[in-house]
Amino acid sequence: MYKIAILGASGYTGAELIRIISNHPEMEITVLAAHSKAGLGMEKVFPHLRSLKLPSLIKIENVDFSDIDLCFCALPHKTSQEVIKVIPKHLKIIDLSADFRLQNASEYEKWYGTVHEALEIQEEAVYGLTEFYREEISKARVVAGTGCNAATGQYILRPLVEKGVIDVENIILDLKCAVSGAGRSLKENLLHSELSESTNAYAVGGIHRHIGEFDQELSKLAGKPVNIQFTPHLIPANRGILATAYVVGDPNLVVKILTQRYENESFIHVLPLGETPSTHHVRGSNECHIGVVSDRIENRCIIIAALDNLTKGSSGQAVQNANLMLGIDETVGLNLIPLFP
Amino acid sequence: MYKIAILGASGYTGAELIRIISNHPEMEITVLAAHSKAGLGMEKVFPHLRSLKLPSLIKIENVDFSDIDLCFCALPHKTSQEVIKVIPKHLKIIDLSADFRLQNASEYEKWYGTVHEALEIQEEAVYGLTEFYREEISKARVVAGTGCNAATGQYILRPLVEKGVIDVENIILDLKCAVSGAGRSLKENLLHSELSESTNAYAVGGIHRHIGEFDQELSKLAGKPVNIQFTPHLIPANRGILATAYVVGDPNLVVKILTQRYENESFIHVLPLGETPSTHHVRGSNECHIGVVSDRIENRCIIIAALDNLTKGSSGQAVQNANLMLGIDETVGLNLIPLFP
């Protein structure tokens, strides 16, 4: 049994890691750490975990890392780099924050408004989009979990940009995001009274931080700068991202390339041309469902992807990467069937 | 007091008409009719209307139209044309169905899959987008209420297409629609268990029937065929449409034109550049809020409009048109302040 530490266990991605790992046959949670809720038993922090035998939350500075095989960091960005900087170097680390996603220090500074303070780790870190960095992740010491929106969009776009079958000057990504992506933070717009019955866009106009990941990854694939249009919307649901991509390209080719690219992937399912997915049908699972539809306008198509932001978009991806890093079969612990209704 | 009949009063747009008209100082509901629920008191059909003194539901064939000044038809399309065909010709009529929105019989047949059987009325009917057909509506005998999605999109697009400031070859409209737009019909996907926590696209690829209205109206304005891309999504809320338009054009010009166009309109509010609306902030009102944001890509902008599909998108619009047809000030009975939270 590999011994696992989770830092930042009082947030939603922390709780989701616990949910997944508790049923993992080769991992064992031995350390749970957090800041403000340190000292509490997990049944106080997350009563839904009451029936599990879990260690109590301790402060991060009190963690004994000597026995740990792999450490998940589910901390806010900036805090994350400070913590990871001082963690013993023998540890494998999966960071779920934004701190190690961008490989270029100036890009990090541009999007996050702060100088990166752990550049040597940033250089070493591998971008954690499993299906596209499997080899690198297997050998990595530090893996940077992707943004949940960035993952959803890349599942649609990467194979198409790589094969050159869509016009990279005209990519529009319209996202519908459930609220748990905003975390457990106390903000007025996240209150049930404000959010229920509400739908609105946010971070409109190309200012959402996940765009940095798209720029980095898609430009690499295209061999030239690619800038997409990206507009996230907050919808009144707890889990799920639905990404609607508008692209210029041949729908039959698009569906063919996506189907081929993912046919051997365990968690990415491309639907037959004309069918579209729903967030409700992937909830709580590590699955991503992708549908392609031809528009009535020639050579345009709409591609829609659905995944659970906390699972495939974050903690499920993290466990999938942890499996690779530890030499375990990639799918172990991740056959989580969606909870419907 | 003008005497009002509502046909199809057992559906949501019927109930919304009753809600609005019951507080209208110059209208009085004297007939409520429906099919399957005829014979019931309205407190059985809609218990929220219990405190109003309303006539019981009768069958449409039993309606005495002799006293009626104006009749709202909130019936399904096809049924609507059959009913309106035989209604006495002295009556003013506002039809909330799709039957008289398209002026071209073959377009009707194409989108609704059935031959139109009341072509003489179709020819006479005025398209009911109040802010753009005010004069015609004032003089009309029959007004066709617009599709709720079509209204939302046109509030964004009409002034821009008319002024020629956006590229009409590249208009994408991504809609987030609450479920009451689908009516009170018993369909599996409208059940709470299926819809709650769910988000999905529907009628993808340019097959939604409201597209017929966009084609007709925008092509007229542009003086050439305009085909937009239009994708509606069902979100887990009861009321509200949020339309996100992606257009090619100068954001500063766009916001200027929209602001000027609507500055004297009572119900359309254009926000300062960079601000965006929410469906929760227009719920239950006759308002439409529009926001414009510059994209990071030059000469592109995102325009977002929010309205309540049952009010401004349907029954509120209908009452606004009725006011015009009856010579009443257009805003009477419509200062409905949004219900929040």
Next chain:
Amino acid sequence: MYKIAILGASGYTGAELIRIISNHPEMEITVLAAHSKAGLGMEKVFPHLRSLKLPSLIKIENVDFSDIDLCFCALPHKTSQEVIKVIPKHLKIIDLSADFRLQNASEYEKWYGTVHEALEIQEEAVYGLTEFYREEISKARVVAGTGCNAATGQYILRPLVEKGVIDVENIILDLKCAVSGAGRSLKENLLHSELSESTNAYAVGGIHRHIGEFDQELSKLAGKPVNIQFTPHLIPANRGILATAYVVGDPNLVVKILTQRYENESFIHVLPLGETPSTHHVRGSNECHIGVVSDRIENRCIIIAALDNLTKGSSGQAVQNANLMLGIDETVGLNLIPLFP
């Protein structure tokens, strides 16, 4: 036009007062005040009020009360007494906090854990349950708005306790309360992620502060101490209280007494025996619907009441009382038809 000030206009009951009063033909809002959001325009604080012409929020200490006829205080308890203490004495005041509901200073201290500091106003204040204190309210300078739960329960219980037709030793009140009753405060359990799909009891065992009002009022009516059992539950909705009362008494007598008591009341509707109400059918209105059902066990009955906590349970009640205090017909401005769906 009476000139109205609202103190605490950045909370939900403040917003609800504005919604109602803005359509009131004899009131005009001239002052809006708040603490932390002072200085902001109301369209920033509550974008749903964007289309109204409203004064900006100012600090309470900067309010000029000289012109004001009536002042609504929608502040937290304790703050409320401090503010009301120093307001000019010519003003009529309706306080929506808990500060002046309990007539006995030691009861206040017991339930609110703090010494009352405005006892002379506490003595003068009239309990604001309109239908039962109409006379006193008409003549009062200070009226204490009731607790929303306390109002709902008393509509069921008062006529029955007064007539002595139920066993006052065995009254159980089980409430289902929507979240807006908790206000706009930033608490973890009020987040959409936590509350959606959730139902739980809170303040269980007779510790909810509204019990002080039940004790005071029902004991007065019974002429002896009456202690009820009272358990509120938080349900995943924004507006509405559904109170289920379990009482020992003859159901036919119970429904008869309630029907007679309320038959001349504009806002309280007693349903025929066997029918029950829903919170969705009173949403946004000043109505309270009450249903009585016989249990299969002889001499027991279940009485269920529904109202909107922000309207009839709080701000609607407040306007109804303001009408009385200003000599306006009690129902003016309050024919708010429920918003459904």
Next chain:
Amino acid sequence: MYKIAILGASGYTGAELIRIISNHPEMEITVLAAHSKAGLGMEKVFPHLRSLKLPSLIKIENVDFSDIDLCFCALPHKTSQEVIKVIPKHLKIIDLSADFRLQNASEYEKWYGTVHEALEIQEEAVYGLTEFYREEISKARVVAGTGCNAATGQYILRPLVEKGVIDVENIILDLKCAVSGAGRSLKENLLHSELSESTNAYAVGGIHRHIGEFDQELSKLAGKPVNIQFTPHLIPANRGILATAYVVGDPNLVVKILTQRYENESFIHVLPLGETPSTHHVRGSNECHIGVVSDRIENRCIIIAALDNLTKGSSGQAVQNANLMLGIDETVGLNLIPLFP
């Protein structure tokens, strides 16, 4: 691997059985049958099950039972008895309908309004409340799954009635039930538009059919007729039952007895005195959380239980019973951690 058939696989309890059994290490689904949706692949009926390799739905009359070890019937009552009557007798059967819960034919007729037509099986069937009929279930050929409300209430009441520590003349059970308990049926009140933002009681006054189970079971335990008061309420959520019991008895004794009774049970968790559960914290799991609180009135207490109606209240219970019937450890396949948020 035991071969499993599920009849009625197009409903929610059917889907939940599939969710659980697909991860069960000793069971294999070989037959899925249904009525109206027979012929469809499961990805059409329940797209959330898309990634599983499942047999397509066939008609029940076409099922080959020869290889099957155990059959789950998730059919409506009445249909269930007709089907089970003609199923080969070698099969072990777990029926999730109401058809075999009541042991007395006249009670069945009273509650279900129809004569029972498979009395010999009714006599043989064991009531499936696992924790109380473990021995009988292990040896049974036919097990009748309990009502989901009946299970929740009995987890609270059985130990207390058995030990005689509460007054059986004064038991009130107030339930808050999520909508999936009503199944996937097309009824107006189950539409999202009707149910969202709504709370209402139903089957009030002792007429809910699950009361038959309470009468049967509690009377047996008490050795005399026990009639409880039972009022279910529909709340706007998809999964979960929260049962609030009002009983007369010593809270300390009550919590002690419940704690002792369940301390060796894997799925029933009694919280420390004063703490209460939430439906959100058991969602998707086979757990039941129970909390006890002392009322301010002496010798009265409130007991609150939460479980997921589709899991512990139905399909989870069914798999737990199937484990017993097949000689598998009772908890296998059921360590389903709650999905939160």
